Amino acid sequence: MTKEDILKKAQNQKRHKLDEMEVDVLLRGNRVGLIVGLCICMIIMGVKLYRGQAYQDIYSVFCAILCGQSFYKGVRLKDRSMIVLGVLWGISSLLLLIGYFI
Helix, strand or coil: CCHHHHHHHHHHHHCCCCCHHHHHHHHHHHHHHHHHHHHHHHHHHHHHHHHCCCCHHHHHHHHHHHHHHHHHHHHHHCCHHHHHHHHHHHHHHHHHHHHHHC
């Protein structure tokens, strides 16, 4: 193989992979998104409490999001604690949803 062939092969392999900076930005973006989402949930909860409305639906959605993230991380990284955390978030989401409808 020539140097050009090796270079082309290396460039083609790296095209679909994230570098360290992109992974870091993605992880921090997820974290910031969760914090902003929680803040919005708290604001909506305050408004619903002020109006005398049930607010469990908001946290049910938030817990479902955390369930999906934790469960996915646990399966992909083969981390049982994250899988358990995902299941617990899922149970919390279901209980909050049931509480909302009762």
